[in-house]
Amino acid sequence: MKILSAAQIRALDQATIQAEGITSVELMERAAAAFTEWLLEKLAAHPQREVHVFCGPGNNGGDGLAAARLLHLAGQAVRVWLLPAARHSADFTANHQRLPSEVPCIELDAYQLPELSSSAVLVDALFGTGLNRPLTGVAAAVVHYLNNSSAPVVAVDMPSGLLTDAPQPKSSPVVCAHYTISFELPKLAFLLPQNADYVGQWELVSIGLNTTVIHKTPVDNYYTDLKLLTNRLPARQRFAHKGTYGHALLLGGSYGKIGAAVLAAQACLHSGVGLLTLAVPAVGYTVAQTAVPEAMALPDVGQDYIGELPNLKGYSVVAIGPGLGQQPDTLRVLEQLLRTCPAPLVLDADALNLLGSNRHLLALLPPDTILTPHPKEFERLTQPAHDDYHRLELLRAFCARHRCYVVLKGAYTCIGTPTGTLYFNSTGNPGMATGGSGDVLTGVVAALCAQGLAPLDAALLAVYAHGRAGDLGAQQIGQMGLTAGIIAAHLGPALEELTTPPTF
Numbered sequence: 001m002k003i004l005s006a007a008q009i010r011a012l013d014q015a016t017i018q019a020e021g022i023t024s025v026e027l028m029e030r031a032a033a034a035f036t037e038w039l040l041e042k043l044a045a046h047p048q049r050e051v052h053v054f055c056g057p058g059n060n061g062g063d064g065l066a067a068a069r070l071l072h073l074a075g076q077a078v079r080v081w082l083l084p085a086a087r088h089s090a091d092f093t094a095n096h097q098r099l100p101s102e103v104p105c106i107e108l109d110a111y112q113l114p115e116l117s118s119s120a121v122l123v124d125a126l127f128g129t130g131l132n133r134p135l136t137g138v139a140a141a142v143v144h145y146l147n148n149s150s151a152p153v154v155a156v157d158m159p160s161g162l163l164t165d166a167p168q169p170k171s172s173p174v175v176c177a178h179y180t181i182s183f184e185l186p187k188l189a190f191l192l193p194q195n196a197d198y199v200g201q202w203e204l205v206s207i208g209l210n211t212t213v214i215h216k217t218p219v220d221n222y223y224t225d226l227k228l229l230t231n232r233l234p235a236r237q238r239f240a241h242k243g244t245y246g247h248a249l250l251l252g253g254s255y256g257k258i259g260a261a262v263l264a265a266q267a268c269l270h271s272g273v274g275l276l277t278l279a280v281p282a283v284g285y286t287v288a289q290t291a292v293p294e295a296m297a298l299p300d301v302g303q304d305y306i307g308e309l310p311n312l313k314g315y316s317v318v319a320i321g322p323g324l325g326q327q328p329d330t331l332r333v334l335e336q337l338l339r340t341c342p343a344p345l346v347l348d349a350d351a352l353n354l355l356g357s358n359r360h361l362l363a364l365l366p367p368d369t370i371l372t373p374h375p376k377e378f379e380r381l382t383q384p385a386h387d388d389y390h391r392l393e394l395l396r397a398f399c400a401r402h403r404c405y406v407v408l409k410g411a412y413t414c415i416g417t418p419t420g421t422l423y424f425n426s427t428g429n430p431g432m433a434t435g436g437s438g439d440v441l442t443g444v445v446a447a448l449c450a451q452g453l454a455p456l457d458a459a460l461l462a463v464y465a466h467g468r469a470g471d472l473g474a475q476q477i478g479q480m481g482l483t484a485g486i487i488a489a490h491l492g493p494a495l496e497e498l499t500t501p502p503t504f
C-alpha cells in the first residue's frame with residue numbers, strides 16, 4: 001500500500017471526484033458512511049451509549065456532520081458540538097444543512113464545555129488532513145477537554161492536531177484518540193512511535209478512492225501488505241535438492257550468548273535454506289550440534305568468542321552478529337569479512353555495534369549489504385535523532401550513502417533502501433519485544449538471501465514473515481507467552497502464505 005502525503009491525498013480526492021463524475025459531497029458521504037458503519041458495529045453491544053460528535057470548520061467536520069446524520073438515521077442517540085469558526089468549507093455547510101433538526105447541534109464555548117458521562121462515545125471530527133498550523137484558542141481547549149474525558153474517543157481520519165506527514169510543533173495540542181478510523185490509505189504519522197498515544201488503534205476503511213490515480217502517484221513510502229509481496233517468493237521446485245536453496249554461513253555466539261546464534265540458526269533452517277553452517281566459538285560447539293543438529297557446526301579457534309574468519313568459499317550468504325560480543329579479535333574478523341566477503345552479507349547486533357564504535361569500517365560495507373539494527377544500534381551507526389521523522393531522514397541518507405539496505409526494527413519495522421524508498425512492515429505484535437526475536441529475523445533474512453532473492457525482496461519478505469510468525473505464535477499462546485523460539489517455529493506457515501503457487 002502506498003503512503004501518501006497530505007497534499008497527495010487532497011489531489012487523490014479531487015481526481016476521484018473527477019474520474020467518477022461525483023461531487024465532493026458525495027465522496028464525503030462515502031467517508032461518513034464507512035466511518036458510521038465501523039462505529040455502529042462497535043456500538044452494537046452498547047446501543048444505549050450516546051455519541052457526541054465534535055466538528056471543526058473544514059471537511060473533517062463535514063464528515064462528522066454527515067456521520068451524525070447517518071447515526072441518527074440508524075436509531076443511535078447522537079449530539080453534535082460545533083467549533084466556532086469564521087469560515088466553513090462548502091461540504092461542511094451542505095452537511096450542516098442536511099442535519100435533521102432532531103439532532104441537537106450546539107456551538108462550543110471554551111468556558112462552558114459540556115459535562116459528559118463516561119458512557120458517552122466521543123467522535124473527534126475537528127481537523128483532519130487539512131491542519132495547517134498549531135491548534136490554539138477554543139480548538140486547543142476542546143482538545144484538552146477530550147483528552148481529560150473518561151469516555152472513549154474515536155478520531156475521524158486523523159486525531160485532531162496531528163500532522164499527516166511531519167512533526168507538529170511541540171506547543172500544538174493533539175487529541176489522544178483510542179481509535180483512529182482513517183480513509184483508504186495509511187498515513188505516515190500512524191507508523192511512528194512518537195504518535196502512538198495520539199493515534200491509538202488505527203484502522204482503515206475504504207471510500208473507493210481511484211485506484212488508477214493511486215497507482216500513478218509517485219511515493220517514497222510504502223506500507224508492506226500481502227499485495228505488495230505477491231510474486232516475490234517462488235514456490236519450491238519438485239526436483240529441488242539441498243543445493244538448490246543455497247548454503248548460509250552464520251557467525252555468532254560468545255560465552256553466555258550461544259543461544260542467540262542458535263536461535264538465528266533455527267530461524268534460518270525454518271525459512272527454507274538448503275544448507276547451514278553455524279560458526280561459533282569452541283564453547284558453543286556442543287550446544288550448536290545438540291540444539292541445531294540440522295546445521296553443520298564450525299568451532300572457532302577462540303574458546304569464548306569468534307577470533308578467526310572461516311574460509312568463505314562456497315557460501316551463498318554470510319550473516320554475522322547474533323550473540324557475537326565485541327572482543328578486539330572479533331572486530332578483526334569483522335573487518336576481514338567486510339574486505340573479503342564474496343557473498344551477500346547480513347549484519348546484526350554486535351556486528352553493528354562494532355561498526356558503530358569503528359565507523360571508519362563503514363566505508364568497507366559491500367554494496368547491497370543488509371543491516372538489521374534496532375533504533376539504538378542505528379544511532380550508534382549515525383547520530384542521535386531529534387525525533388522519529390528525523391530518524392527516517394537519517395535512514396534514507398545512510399542507505400543512499402552506503403548503498404545498503406537497513407532494516408530498522410520496531411513496531412512498524414522500516415526497511416530503508418539505497419534509492420530512498422522506505423517500506424513499513426504491517427505484521428507483528430508487542431509480544432515480539434522479547435530477547436532473541438531479532439536473532440530470529442537475522443536467520444530469516446540470511447535464509448532468503450541464500451535462496452537467491454534480491455536484497456530488497458529478502459528484507460521485505462523476511463520482515464513480514466517474521467512478524468506474521470509472531471502473530472501466529474501469539475494466536476496460540478498469547479503475546480505474553482511469545483518467545484523467540486516460538487516465533488521461529490511459526491516461520492514455516494508464515495512463509496507458506498507468501499509463496500507464489502504455480503500458475504494454473
Ligand SMILES: NC(=O)C1=CN([C@@H]2O[C@H](COP(=O)(O)OP(=O)(O)OC[C@H]3O[C@@H](n4cnc5c(N)ncnc54)[C@H](OP(=O)(O)O)[C@@H]3O)[C@@H](O)[C@H]2O)[C@@H](O)CC1
Nearest residue numbers: 013024028031058059060127128129130131132133134157
Ligand atoms: N472531498 C474530500 O476532499 C474529502 C475529504 N475528507 C475529509 O476531509 C478532511 C480534510 O478536509 P479539509 O481539507 O477541509 O481539512 P480539515 O482537516 O477539515 O481542516 C481544514 C480547516 O481547518 C482550518 N484550519 C486548519 N488548521 C487549523 C488550525 N490549526 N486552527 C484552526 N483552523 C485550522 C482551515 O481553514 P483556514 O483557517 O486555514 O482557512 C480549514 O477550514 C479529511 O481529513 C477527511 O476527514 C473525506 O470526507 C473524504 C473526502
Ligand SMILES: [K+]
Nearest residue numbers: 124127158160
Ligand atoms: K479528526
